[in-house]
Amino acid sequence: MTLSRRTALLLLAFGVWSWLLWPTFFRNIWISENSWQAGSPTPFLYVHFVIAAVSLVLGTAIGVLGWRALRATRG
Template sequence: MFLLAFGVWSWIIWITFARNLWASANAWHPDGSPTSFFVVHAVLAVVSFVLGTAIGVIGWRGWRASRKPRS
């Protein structure tokens, strides 16, 4: 359950972070191109989404396996 909860928590936190990053004045140059601040934090968010998803899937599979009757 911990791994499943971590996966869900990760998505909630990083979606909020990504929205705030997109709206940040530090994320964009005046010409509309992304700053290095944006690129670094966008990569961080994407990696965190992937890892949070993988951890959540592991947690989901473990939870389902623990609920199956043993033969």
């Protein structure tokens, strides 16, 4: 399957966007008062950590696909 250059750029942009968005989101969750109770992490923190981690993994995979597709359109 060959992706168009436009689609490849969209996938690559999504991967970059994920790496700009999710680390900031996680930092904000980390400092939230809902994330800690008596010095221990709460389920709120665990759930949002998993969401951020999965989103970074998927964003990375999508970005890599976009990068490979973009390189393939140049050849």
